[in-house]
Amino acid sequence: MTYNGDFFDWPFVERRALEHGMNMFEEVGVRANEEGQYRGRVCMHMDCIYWVRRDSYLPAGSHGLKAVTKAKLGYNPVEIDPEDMLPMAVAKPRHMASYSVSDAVATYYLYQKYVHNFIFSLCTIIPLGAEDVLRKGSGTLCELLLMVEASRHGVICPNKQVTPRGRTHMGHLLESDTYIGGHVECLESGVFRSDLPTQWRLDPSAFQELIDRIDAALTFALEVESGVERAEVANYEEVRAAIVRKLEALRDRPVREEQPTIYHLDVAAMYPNIILTNRL
Amino acid sequence: MLDNKGYLLVNRQVVADDVPDFEYTPKKAFPGHFEVLNLKDEAATIRFFFDHIRQSRP
Numbered sequence: 001m002t003y004n005g006d007f008f009d010w011p012f013v014e015r016r017a018l019e020h021g022m023n024m025f026e027e028v029g030v031r032a033n034e035e036g037q038y039r040g041r042v043c044m045h046m047d048c049i050y051w052v053r054r055d056s057y058l059p060a061g062s063h064g065l066k067a068v069t070k071a072k073l074g075y076n077p078v079e080i081d082p083e084d085m086l087p088m089a090v091a092k093p094r095h096m097a098s099y100s101v102s103d104a105v106a107t108y109y110l111y112q113k114y115v116h117n118f119i120f121s122l123c124t125i126i127p128l129g130a131e132d133v134l135r136k137g138s139g140t141l142c143e144l145l146l147m148v149e150a151s152r153h154g155v156i157c158p159n160k161q162v163t164p165r166g167r168t169h170m171g172h173l174l175e176s177d178t179y180i181g182g183h184v185e186c187l188e189s190g191v192f193r194s195d196l197p198t199q200w201r202l203d204p205s206a207f208q209e210l211i212d213r214i215d216a217a218l219t220f221a222l223e224v225e226s227g228v229e230r231a232e233v234a235n236y237e238e239v240r241a242a243i244v245r246k247l248e249a250l251r252d253r254p255v256r257e258e259q260p261t262i263y264h265l266d267v268a269a270m271y272p273n274i275i276l277t278n279r280l
Numbered sequence: 281m282l283d284n285k286g287y288l289l290v291n292r293q294v295v296a297d298d299v300p301d302f303e304y305t306p307k308k309a310f311p312g313h314f315e316v317l318n319l320k321d322e323a324a325t326i327r328f329f330f331d332h333i334r335q336s337r338p
Contacts, residue, residue, distance in 0.1 A: 013326065020323040027330040043338050075307045086294070093290075093297045097316065098304040101288055105304060105312040108281035 001046040001111040003065045003103065010038035010045070039131055048107055050135045051115045069106040072114060078102045197257045207251035211244055218243075282336055286314035289328055293321045 002009045011032070014024040025031040029041035038045050052063050058071055069077045080088070080099045088096045115134075122133050126144050133141065150157045167174045192198065210217070218240060222228045230236060281287070290299050295318075304312040319325045 013329070016322060017326045017330070020326060022323075022326060022330065024330075028333045043333075073307070073310065075310075077306060089294050090296045093295045093299050094302065096295065097288060097290070097299045097302055097314070101286055101304050101312060101314055102306070104281055104286065105306060105310060109310045 001048055001107060001115070003107040003110070004047065004049045005045060006032075006037045006047045006049075037131075037135060044129075044131050046111060046115060046119070046130065046134055048110050048115050051118065054138060055118060056114075065103055065106055068110065073106060073109055077106050192260060192262060194259055194262050196259065198260045200254075200256050200258060202250055202254035202256070204251045204254050207247045207254075211247050211251070214240060214244060214247075281312070282338065284311065286312050287332070288314050288316045289325045290316060290318045291322050291325045292318050 010024075010030060014031075017024050017027070025041075029043065030038055030045060031041075032038050037047075049063065052058060052068050056068070056072065058068065062068065062071060066077055066079065069075065078099055079102075085096070085099075088099070119130055119134050122141070123130050125148070126133055126141055127148060128136065128141075128144065147157060149155075163177070167177060169177065218236075219230050222230050222233065233239075286304075288299070292298070298318045299316045301316050302314055304314060306312070317328060319328055
């Protein structure tokens, strides 16, 4: 096991070994796959940083080994400025020795205490090897879990969508034409239902902005989105006035208690979020 | 570390003196007893690391 070994330890050892005429893959059967993850041919490489990122619930700013050790193992590891390492190796070799194993000890016990049991337990219900279960996104894991259940109950599932290769945009080859990299954040947690009143504190200036731009917004909705000329709409003024009235009411009384309307826009991320947050 | 036992490979080309075996135990629950292997240079250090993986078959 390593901490960030996909990115640091393995490529470093691989490169230094090559310098001395040794091929790491031939020696120990570990090499990078096309995603830069170092995988073993006959053994596993478990990089604990994936567990920290996906499963530890630690905030994004606390994913360094020092912060994780403090939060999850409950002690402060010894620290040394990397710039001081070489002089110390020369001047105080024994002192340097305990510093240099500090990260190894923290990684080892982090793995033993948290990562190992968690990942291998998941392996009993998700049809993937441990190196994949550790690294795949929660969405993929959920999808596979659903597939297992579907297959068990004889439910037909649609094929996974595959984007055709070689798509172009204005003569340029596209690597991807979807938006990847969105993050879901939980702004507020609680029980939200359309029959339970909720407290609202609105920003009046935002409603004024919407009122000021009402004609442009309606024209866009009609002409661009629905393909109808604005002039053809007989009751335009009437509908416009009704919308403005509602916006003015919200603007003029911004602190209110209302029953919310519940929208769920991103069903694809719903299951991963239930799993990650234990909330719906 | 392997099965609760620690190993430290020392490249003596960089480190000035042989390092004896030692203990680094940050917390009672997390013992760290380290066997130190003082090796003559980087090539010997990497060689030992690869051989050790092959012998211990993790």
